[in-house]
Amino acid sequence: MRPIPDWGTVPRMLRATAAARPEAIVCVDGDKRLSHADLRDGASRIARALLAHGVSKGDRVAIWAPNSWQWVVTAFGVWDVGAVLVPLSTRGKGIETRDLLERTGCSVLFVADQFLGTSYLDMLADVAGPTTEVLPFAQLPSLRKVVLIGDDPAVLGATPWTDFLDDARWTPEKVADMHAETVDPDDAFEILCTSGTTGVPKGVVLTGGQILRAYWDWAEVIGLGRGDNYPIVSPFAHGFGINAGLLVCVMRSATMVPIPVFDPDAAFDLIENRKVSILAGPPSLFAQMLRRPDIGRRDLSSLRVAVAGAAAVPTELIRDMHSRMGFRQVVNAYGLIEGSVVTMTRADDPIEVIATSAGRPMPGVEVRIVDADETPLPSGNPGEIEVRGYGVMQHYWNAPDLTADAVSPEGWLRTGDIGTIDDAGNLAIVDRKKEMFISNGFNAYPAEIENLLLHNKSLAHVAVVAVPDVDRGEVAWAFAIAADNAEPDEQAIVAWAKSSMSNYKVPRRVVFVPEMPTTPNGKIDKARLRQVAHASLEQR
Known part of the structure; x- marks a missing residue:
């Protein structure tokens, strides 16, 4: 770099x-x-x-x-x-x-x-x-x-x-x-x-010094520079929008196009009219665009790089982003507000690596997986992700106790995310530590269950949350968007899951929705989904 x-x-x-x-x-x-x-x-x-x-x-x-x-x-x-x-x-x-x-x-x-x-x-x-x-x-x-x-x-x-x-x-x-x-x-x-x-x-x-460094390297990975047209869909109020959008475009002399509200039809018009080359957002943004009936008639030839950071990106979605949208590079990445840019996939990574991992650490960044005692774990073992390097926050504002809980004396940021690192150094995000739940004595991870459910081709998008259960402690509920030309069938999905997954991972309900609620940064708002699930339980 x-x-x-x-x-x-x-x-x-x-x-x-x-x-x-x-x-x-x-x-x-x-x-x-x-x-x-x-x-x-x-x-x-x-x-x-x-x-x-x-x-x-x-x-x-x-x-x-x-x-x-x-x-x-x-x-x-x-x-x-x-x-x-x-x-x-x-x-x-x-x-x-x-x-x-x-x-x-x-x-x-x-x-x-x-x-x-x-x-x-x-x-x-x-x-x-x-x-x-x-x-x-x-x-x-x-x-x-x-x-x-x-x-x-x-x-x-x-x-x-x-x-x-x-x-x-x-x-x-x-x-x-x-x-x-x-x-x-x-x-x-x-x-x-x-x-x-x-x-x-x-x-x-x-x-300023740490953020300039972090997002200069981020831009190096995607090759951002003069001549690129980059709509900023993520709000400037979010770390990605302000740092990987507003700031990085000025650093690299790329042209940003501020987007106050995302609309897929308007996005296609913008790509054609402004010759957009970079597009960044959660996987749901690209899935939404791919579902538009007129996508085949749109001129998307200017598209070069997609950044679709998430715990896991469905392999078929990445293939469609290449074949139907024309992206030459799809990037998966892992970062958090407290740790800036941590890992990214690279241009020569195969689709399977991009779909199942967030890539390898950025220069100057260390990543390790630890157990409950903060003892480093060997490759392939799941545990909490800890990060050390120039991108780690200075502190939480006026909250020294919270800062001490988050950052060890040796400078390791306790992310609260669960992950694994393979022999090649690729980091896979298993789930949020706080989202893990115990079902019938087994540790269950919503992100893993989501990934398994997406093997069923009748589902386009899935979000899993835990709900209380008298017999098992907690069980999974899945909220889903049906794939194009697929009929929503809860019983069929549950039956398929029982035949394809460990019992403790099988969702007890599959609730079909027209779209997923999202937080301001475009991620699925699981707090709202939990509220819906709990309200449904109370009405029974």
Whole structure:
């Protein structure tokens, strides 16, 4: 792999790429096109306005908005100041968002008030109090400024986008550049929140230096560079969207296309019109596109690389992505917010390796499998995955006890994921440690059961959760999407599973659904599926 240029920090990277390739287009959003030079100038204007309002190095600034070019410019402006970016999920509700703003002590909030018929400011006001003479929300004393991102009309307590940008005139460019130069590679530059599907979200603190390195190497594996057109489907509020999307495109002079809401028909139009070459998302995204009846009439010749990170990707899905969508390379990978990029498959890996593993460790990253006593296990034995290297988080925000639980004194990150490593060094994700359940005395792993069920060709997609059972402790329930031209038949699937799988792995119910609920980062929302299963049990 080529070594990363000697940038060290995000502000220096932005200046270096703008100087080297000022005309290269790094963002296209509708009619808006941003070159490196445009982004550099726009970020400087945001930074100067922030400085005019008293924001300084280390302060936290939040963005609560869908993917857009304004999101991109704002993020780089925050980083230019040396402030810490706190992305907030557009699926977050008032109570969740108030809690995150309060816990991270954000002083400024950029918000798109109206999105999908929802007023974020109204939601927040309901739980954080009304606007006062000195505060945007009475119960958020650290939050001093709210800025409307985009063209939302003026709202009490919030400053319109253009008015905020006008405040840049109070800070000379020279002063803003001085602030950017003081940023250090080891300074915190973002706090990413874990999904929170099973508990209170934790704030993961990451530095600019480590994230630049991690995603430079990620881009090396997929060959991302100038000339690539890359729709960013994952929300910028998620680690993949902001780091493997927004940031990496600017690093590599590729063109990002921010996608606020994914739609398969619109995606096909975009591929044809923008000559999309890179597409990243969960396997369900590609499966959804492959189910479109007009896929054979679409011009997909520009597609080059697909990134479909997941515990396991059905082999037939990968074959279809090659043969029906034309991808020359399909990448599977493993990473987590606390550990950045951990493993990736490589271009010359066979389909079977991509389908059944997340590839091999990235340069500078160590991976091991340990038992309950944290004793390393030999190849092929399942255990908890531990990761060590430059990509491991600095700490959880204001949570030293949680940090100590997650990272050993020797620097090993306890991921909570169960996996195996084969003799070739490929990491396979068996399941989440916390999702493992015991059925009739046997350890059962939902991801393994899902993979087994997908051998039945009448199923296109499966998600397995555990539910209580009087006789066995817990049993599997499968939620499934039927394959094209297949009739949903629960009894037939259960009968097939009984003849093909160990009894403790056989799902006691197979519930067919039109689509899977997903979390903000596009993963299947198993917490919601558990709620559905438990509600069904209670009605019996």
